[in-house]
Amino acid sequence: MLEWVKLPERRSETGNIVIAEVEKDVPFAIRRVYCLVDLDVETRRGFHAHRQLEQLVICLHGSCRILLDDGSRRTEVTLAQPNRGLLLRSMIWREMFDFSQGCVLMVLASEHYDEADYIRNYDDFMQLVGVPSDSFS
């Protein structure tokens, strides 16, 4: 469930460049890029899975935590490095939280925005992955 992508870097005294190339680093064609900015440090976001969408989440500045849940396992990780992307495959429930002040997340997505691809109800998600929704309680 946890798939990190180490992005190549070109470092120099004047600054660093982090690179993400389709096929080499990103395992899907990128059809959309969006950023999460001005995030409320107290907030928790996400609370959904995607039916088809695949994404690479990169923390460009600051840090945050992300919970991943595939219906049978749950794990929490920290995103904090621009050269370390987290691959979010389809049918993974995610919640993002503990945003540092000024945290910026960039997301490379395999599809255009489509609300129909979202599963925003946890019970529906558990039904679709075939696990009784009280299995974590």
Ligand code: T46
């Ligand atoms: C995800 C996590 C990591 C659009 O109209 N177009 C877009 O491309 C996106 C991403 C969102 N929206 C609209 C949909 C909602 O009305 O923006 C609003 C906020 O989106 P949402 O509540 O889904 O935001 P997050 O931060 O919970 O989730 C986002 C992505 O939507 C999601 O795919 O995996 O970031």
